[in-house]
Amino acid sequence: MSDPMAYLLRFIEAYSGQDGVRVFRLLLESNKELSYSDIIAETGLDEQTVRRVLYELNELGLVAYRRVQAPEEGRFIYYWSVNSVGINQALLNRKRLALEKLRARLEYELSTVFFVCPEDGLRLSFDEALEHDFRCPKCSSILLQEDRNPYLTPLRNLVEKLSSEVENERRAISS
Numbered sequence: 001m002s003d004p005m006a007y008l009l010r011f012i013e014a015y016s017g018q019d020g021v022r023v024f025r026l027l028l029e030s031n032k033e034l035s036y037s038d039i040i041a042e043t044g045l046d047e048q049t050v051r052r053v054l055y056e057l058n059e060l061g062l063v064a065y066r067r068v069q070a071p072e073e074g075r076f077i078y079y080w081s082v083n084s085v086g087i088n089q090a091l092l093n094r095k096r097l098a099l100e101k102l103r104a105r106l107e108y109e110l111s112t113v114f115f116v117c118p119e120d121g122l123r124l125s126f127d128e129a130l131e132h133d134f135r136c137p138k139c140s141s142i143l144l145q146e147d148r149n150p151y152l153t154p155l156r157n158l159v160e161k162l163s164s165e166v167e168n169e170r171r172a173i174s175s
């Protein structure tokens, strides 16, 4: 499984570009609230880019802002920070998606009888084997029915581990 934070950064890059990743990382690593001018100074990005990127990250629920009225002229200053609940939610959603895929894979493995070529190990479902008259499409050897699926145990363990993680994290976020 790939690192969830690396996945999140790739997701941000796809949505908001390298500039999005820079601003997000800055907020994540500085671990405090930053104003527009702080972010502009730290990243060297122009104001328009910083505003666009923060708007996009906010849309994704990954950053949040606090609005403070400046003493002069009644204008507002925005203080930005990472939205850790939103990040955890995004990471959890990613994990949930991986779990769904693994579960579907497990169900498929459980529901299908496989045939395997004794020469080259090619593995075919029942339907595929039938289509080739139970001969290997590569070398024509007679296919043998696989007595035990070696993927089942590790796959089942992984699904169990992930589903308890997802359940614990879901509870932690919603409490």
Ligand SMILES: [Zn+2]
Binding pocket: 117, 118, 119, 120, 121, 122, 136, 137, 138, 139, 140, 141
């Ligand atoms: Zn073969």
